[in-house]
Amino acid sequence: MGDSTEQSKSALKKAEKAAKMAAQKAEKAAKQAALPIQSKKDDIIGITAKKGENFSAWYQEVVQKAEMVEYYTEISGFFVMRPNTMYIWNTIRKWFNERIEAAGVEECNFPMFLSSTSLQKEKDHVEGFAPELAWVTKAGEKDLEVPVAVRPTSEAVMYPYYSKWIRSHRDLPLKLNQWVSVVRWEAKQTVPFLRAREFMWQEGHTAFVSEEQAGKEVLEILELYAGIYEQLLAVPVVRGKKTEAEKFAGGYYTTTVEGYIPSNGRGIQGATSHCLGQNFSKMFDITVEDPTNKGQKIHVWQNSWGLSTRVIGVMVMIHGDDKGLVLPPRIAKTQAILIPVGLTAKTTPEDKEKHLDRMYELLAILKKAGVRTEIDTREGYTPAWKFNDWEMKGVPVRLEFGPKDAAKDVVSFARRDTGEKGTIPIGELTTKVPELLETIQQDMYNKAEKTFREHRVKITNWDEVVPALDAKNVVIIPSCLVPACEDRIKELTRGEDLPEGPDGQKVPSMGMKSLCIPFEQPEGLVKGETKCLNPECGRLAESFCMFGRSY
């Protein structure tokens, strides 16, 4: 055992070095990709990288050319969020806010800075964030007496006030949420949406009188997170619990929704809902009198839960194709784009005007029916150019209207997701277009769900694990759930032939890690009999656990 550990340690070091170099290369590539886009008119538009060949270059091109983000060249690891992104984020925000407000959650806004003194209070929790804290040490020309850190998360900012505000069980439950930016100065290579040094999120922080109430909320919030993925973003997720090794530092237990990126077979953490137990209430002295036991103080039970703009990156990676972004209709700022076709040099100005007038009528009809529609009447661009442009931006439905369509009282459509084409009688636009959008939403989800299902493989023979990973699967295996065993599994599943990372490099350092213990357990695990699948581990399996190479 000693030797093999030594060996794996040396392999680990080598792998880390390789990963670091790869990251540096990739950062350079990212910066190059961030060079000014040429003026629209001159440009050969469209995505030049292929999703299947160079996934990371493809992704970087898509998020920039679809005008979702811009690389902030002034400071590396930061990104500008453009209106196409903000529309999606605001749709998510509204959907989630409505539901948590109905559950009694109220909005707050705490300062963005933490003093180094208050950080001392909860060392365990903060240890994980310490290497990534951004420290303000100067104001103007003056050094601050006590440096302050930009929040990486707000437990240490908020809970002193929970201690102040919660004086009696009548003050419970206390449920607060804030929509803010947090900063984690990542040393790892950054990727738009997935890993950035600053990102937007919501963080909910709640307190209850009992474990039962807290536990109930943890799952309710997790279900809302699943809803954002499944219902809004058409992205399937697996609900589960994190293992001890992967749970939130300082918390009691962590629940999670886990996604899957087919292009590289990696798992990705979608959003987490934590039960903090009484760990923080003990650190921050948040107590109430026990309602069932007068005179006795009890520490409150706390949760925290967060969802970030990462969701948007997952959506892009899953649905996009070689033409660019593919947006699920429910979160598309523009759901349908009307494009005039068949107008030639021979068309008289009067006929053209009449034709466009008709199209503006169609636009009004569709808007009135609640379809977020735009019309592209830009001069100097061919219909084909416009088709490419809107496809790149992911608009779910293209509606073409030419003199031939007009003669037949129809509109021609093309679906962004499948390319399927057809016609819709003008009289049926107000029902057929919304139906079509719902069909697209459903089909996109179904397709992604099928892919994830087919690549989530239950394995009970260790030798099949690495081949399954290499075939871009995540695996569900019997596990003892012990952190040391997970570490060893990570080492044992490192290989040379790994799928390409978001940085466009083969990343030899990546073994598989535990993603979650799915709530929905496969059959076949016999407690007290089934062994942990790690061949070096003698322990019994506690559950099936989902493992994978991951972000």
Add this chain to the structure above:
Amino acid sequence: MGDSTEQSKSALKKAEKAAKMAAQKAEKAAKQAALPIQSKKDDIIGITAKKGENFSAWYQEVVQKAEMVEYYTEISGFFVMRPNTMYIWNTIRKWFNERIEAAGVEECNFPMFLSSTSLQKEKDHVEGFAPELAWVTKAGEKDLEVPVAVRPTSEAVMYPYYSKWIRSHRDLPLKLNQWVSVVRWEAKQTVPFLRAREFMWQEGHTAFVSEEQAGKEVLEILELYAGIYEQLLAVPVVRGKKTEAEKFAGGYYTTTVEGYIPSNGRGIQGATSHCLGQNFSKMFDITVEDPTNKGQKIHVWQNSWGLSTRVIGVMVMIHGDDKGLVLPPRIAKTQAILIPVGLTAKTTPEDKEKHLDRMYELLAILKKAGVRTEIDTREGYTPAWKFNDWEMKGVPVRLEFGPKDAAKDVVSFARRDTGEKGTIPIGELTTKVPELLETIQQDMYNKAEKTFREHRVKITNWDEVVPALDAKNVVIIPSCLVPACEDRIKELTRGEDLPEGPDGQKVPSMGMKSLCIPFEQPEGLVKGETKCLNPECGRLAESFCMFGRSY
């Protein structure tokens, strides 16, 4: 003249020192005020300071006891925004967003950091912010190669991208807005909402092909800002233009809405809408081809405009009274509070239950009618205690319901703003309560408007200026609008008997400064004849200008 300047310089120094000491004292007082509030049950609730006696202590007590803010004791100058504040801010956000979206403004989110290198580009503009910049110099344990500053405003963050995105006049107008926090590490004493080291705001940044288009938008936005004050917050404002001395650093001209705090007679800048002209587009090289003059490049015309949570502080200061907060109904999270009364020790449990059931019916009826209503059925508190509690929190209408009311099929009401009482037949609740709320909204505005109007005094005799200020007025005087003259006016109007500042101190350093050149000019200024009112200034007056002691 030399001597008087020397004298005034020395006076200035003395005054500055006194102000600094006062600020320190006040900070201490603020921290004391921020001590834990006692448990609700034991507490003698209500505001202890009197608005007319110690305005600043009163204000600090109100914003804390009405649960709007909490002092962030960890780092001075920062405040926690609680749900009562966020409700107001979100109402404003929604109202404003709807209107700017209709005008084609889109939402974005730029990084919160500025690199020191990009700051070099626009020195003029940045000079004003330099002493207040918060510098991140370390990430984890490592020093950053190039320190980065937290944005105090985002011109320097955003405009490099405007230069990239604006390639042709077809890309214009470009209209972006973001809702973010900004940091300005104030050395001056901070006041919740009015002056904080971090505050929430929106900042709009737009670009146009012509001065005319930019100028039109400047005023449209200003009118929206006025609408937020007048229509939502029931706060009157004066619309006008800033003088050269007071305009936005680096801009072309600044328009503003100016408010007035009756308790101390100070003016307060409400929100500003700037035309930046071509100053920034020249610095950041934002050009398009002139559509009317092929081959010629023109620099775009830019605006920026911002409104911060300061609006909330102004509203509190104007409407609040000795009982606490008074909220205009349109922005009140709770518009009406239902309180059971007349239930005594003799009331049987059955009668009590029946009575409360009836009240829950009333609650449902009111909610259905769109009135944001809550019911206070807390046990162990007297109706009088509850009245005080909800009055302190500013709820516009109290609805009392006791057995006597029930017998007469009425609900008794009390207005928070005037204390007026009466009854409403239950059958008319759904029309009368909304009407009452609208009446309160209007009356609150009218009262504040009358007060401002009466304390906005046109003066054409210099000797009347200081007495007018001491009588808590702002003054409208003929002015040459020259910055040096404004400086001198500030010195000449310093005095010893000034109204008390927000810090509870007599602030001897405060002379009057120009607030704005009102768009609505009084009569009586003859161009080329009327002199500037400053007795030491020989120049002719350009306009009437509003001056005042101010925040």
